[in-house]
Amino acid sequence: MTAPASNPLLSDRDVDFQLYEVLDAESLCKLPAFADHSRETFTLFLDSTRRFARDVLAPTYRLMDAEPPTFRDGRVHVHPLMRTLYPQLVELGLLAATRPVETGGQQLPLTVYSLASAYLMAANLSAYAFIGLTTGAAHLIEAFGSEWLKDTFMAKMYAGQWTGTMALTEPHAGSSLADVRTRATPAEDGTYRVSGSKIFISGGDHDFGENVVHLTLGRIDGAPAGVRGLSLFAIPARRPEGGRLVDNDVRVAGAIHKIGWKGIPSLALNYGEGGDCRGWLVGQAGKGLNHMFQMMNEARIMVGFNAVSTASVAYHEALAYARNRPQGRLSWEKDAARPQRPIIEHADVRRMLLRQKAIVEGGLSLLSMASWQADVAEHGATPEARERAGLLSDLLTPLAKTFPAEKGFEANALSIQVHGGYGYSTEYLPEAWLRDQKLNSIHEGTTGIQGLDLLGRKVVAAGGGGLRAFVEEVEATVERARRAGVDPSWGEALNEALQRVVGLTMELGQAGMAGDVERMLRHSADYMELFSVLAVAWRWLAQAAAAREGLARGAAGQDFYEGKIAAAQYWIHTELPRVAQLVELCRSGEDSYTRMQPDWF
């Protein structure tokens, strides 16, 4: 047995469906920011990206997974393929795709850009990560940096000459940014002398470009403890001086041996071991975390896309395998002389595939919606529209980051299971994608942190304004589904679950306002779980509605629409009922793990 020869990475039909049937992506072009765009320009961008992902990038994945970067003589050497891949990725116009024309960008909607980049992630997650990180770092300079920083750093990053990183985590503090210790001492030239250590810096060094700029959280001498004392700095590996680049005293202290994402190094960095590391303040002193967090939705939505893409490529691999692999007969077929059946005909294999489909396409739909709200939040027609979309984007982001990371991991494990013993081997790729996937519940805020963010901040923000907007969106979808002729019991079930979640949220929010923060947040993990199930059920109802509309129009691809309706049925009948049970759990105040003492384990 060999792996199926070609894997679509994502279904083109599904991506188009999400854009033009579930959402109405063309309507974005009515916004002034996107006025130069049309379905044609979207398609051009999507097609060139898809083609590159399939023809060029996907075949490099296994090679880069097998030969991770090496760390020798203080420098990191990545897979030599990156030397040709990176310029090609740059050539596709990815780095500044969503940025304004004046920064060299195309001002594409994030919604379109993200769906296109999902193909690149599915093809080779870590090769694309160099792009994603560079865009994120350059975007911070664009938003908050001085004109000099824009001209000197940002322009080279968007142009693909320099790459960028996000340098937040420190060895002793992990997720606890309040404890960041990296020091920045003001110098007379207006820059800062920086000293400190960072860890898990993805893309922190490589040998295919001329420079790396680390967007770094640090603390200016005398700044207060905690997150309020943090400032943001641009710290290049080599600084411009006298018309050339000179060493800026950023040292690679070591490389983490990651279990996945093997194409991109994860490094420990030391700043200023020689006392000569210069950092440039980006934005206002003491506003470092604020500035970072203004980019956080985009960064976390990107992680969600990392996750859903990794689940998607594995799902398509399992699907092709199940269609081609004959094995066994159905339970009621006793005649061993008849030929074996393709395993897709076994109910349990089909269940595993349908579950993968429900997670992948439900996650993709959730992420498309989160990107859409981010687009409207930035470029909406009115201040009210932007504010409402901002609240929705804030609310959806932790869900859109966490659901694909957590359930995507389950989907990736199912892809191995469908492959049976072969899936347990490195001769097949599902195991590699499973390794890649595990990071997504850890980086850019762990699942635990997303749960606290959702319940502790997002659903109670602006007096519950985000939650109210969410309720309106769900109700509009229920109405759309009703009109489209979707089984009305599905919308009723969704609405009932929604009301339960709203009731629970008010109850927990009141506990918090009454000062019982522990009680409010105790079940944040369960809350994240139930809200994810609900949000994905909403996206599946929207997809069922769009599918019914397609069938009613007599649009091509009846099979595709039937599959959408079956997957919606699956999610609504098998997953949605968990919401009521989890709401009860949260309401009950179940205290086993808060009662549990460290010595009792």
Place this chain on the structure above:
Amino acid sequence: MTAPASNPLLSDRDVDFQLYEVLDAESLCKLPAFADHSRETFTLFLDSTRRFARDVLAPTYRLMDAEPPTFRDGRVHVHPLMRTLYPQLVELGLLAATRPVETGGQQLPLTVYSLASAYLMAANLSAYAFIGLTTGAAHLIEAFGSEWLKDTFMAKMYAGQWTGTMALTEPHAGSSLADVRTRATPAEDGTYRVSGSKIFISGGDHDFGENVVHLTLGRIDGAPAGVRGLSLFAIPARRPEGGRLVDNDVRVAGAIHKIGWKGIPSLALNYGEGGDCRGWLVGQAGKGLNHMFQMMNEARIMVGFNAVSTASVAYHEALAYARNRPQGRLSWEKDAARPQRPIIEHADVRRMLLRQKAIVEGGLSLLSMASWQADVAEHGATPEARERAGLLSDLLTPLAKTFPAEKGFEANALSIQVHGGYGYSTEYLPEAWLRDQKLNSIHEGTTGIQGLDLLGRKVVAAGGGGLRAFVEEVEATVERARRAGVDPSWGEALNEALQRVVGLTMELGQAGMAGDVERMLRHSADYMELFSVLAVAWRWLAQAAAAREGLARGAAGQDFYEGKIAAAQYWIHTELPRVAQLVELCRSGEDSYTRMQPDWF
């Protein structure tokens, strides 16, 4: 950060608790078969095994994981450490520990043997696997082989000179044993000339012992198609001839590059490429699968122990890490100047640890019970006792195999999550245990096959006799918990869930008897899930009862008992309610994945 220096693998206190407080292992010594044993002999065996596992075996794990076997010039070379480890494992008396004295064994109860071997599995799964496989293969010869086979093959296997394998799977058939094609042609000397190919043969070759005996399913010329045509053969790599061992024409065709269990090779074997491979029939012609299946409970219980041990070692690693790693403060502590807290104090970390504990110790308790029933099935005082225990053992085996494999995988993933970014690296061990764990849902019957076995056979066997015995056992535990002073609502909740499951089983069984096998088995995966949750809730109620009894006696270790009660509360309050929801799902006849057509994906 380095990994905690010592990992207990399993908690001794918990193993003793399962044996002597939850169960009454000393009472087994009243059975004639175990009359020579006592708590002292059990302790001797457990202690020597524990010590070896911790002091000798565990330190070899990382080395063997990093240097998997190589396949050169037709031979497999395993890690050189195996040359010293295997004789030491043999020296511990493991190979025939449960076998009668006349075969060189100690006739230990499986319950005691399994709990002891769990330490070895937790220490180094694949090193132990050579033992487990050899025992299984020798046991087949002991049970069904001729005296000559016992003297010639079995004796050397139990003595540790030769090793053994189980050779069932073929490349074109995977789980579908009905399609096994390996051919056996009767020869005049009473043996068979064998030709065919097997795949995924664990331990199929190595370089630390003088011979390997493959217990092989094949088809005698003229035998019918399907499983009824299968016979069992002992096929040594080298056959005794004229007082020495000569090549028996068994060739290693290739090695699978597994993602875990890296200490033991998984091989493709070809029999009889040169026309000179001799097999010895074991038992009756045409009864091969029957014979295999008489050993199946033991083999599957062993896989359950593989799984729970792999989850256990990772849980203990996460626990030590969480106690020692300071990071962040509690949600309501705003003062960044105070020291960071060990992460075990964060509610969500504690939840992840408690979930791991609930899975590990709940799984261990289920496996102890399954082993206990297997002991009584073989050695019970009366035919009635043996028959009842046999039915229970049959019923519990698919659960005891599947629950630790599936939920153990989740527990292993949580161990990575507790370790954060460090958990995503090979500098720490949780990722290795996650890789090991994934096999357990695949080998010895996939999770899908276990679900079909449970619902299609075990709960309806003997007119529902196994299910009735299960109900009696659960009711006895509810009564024990009531007397011990466990919160009575827990027993009531368990009983209610039990009644729902019994009702569902009758409904599905009737559908099957009415000829609608598809309807009966459609939700076998959900049925497996709900029955697992129920069975583990039963084991947690039993543990809560034993803990309350311990507290009432004033036994030492109050913290330990409090932890047991909190974990029981966790399972009963957070997991048990899922039974009702899943029962409804199965009853509803939800048909999304049977309706789903291959072309709709």
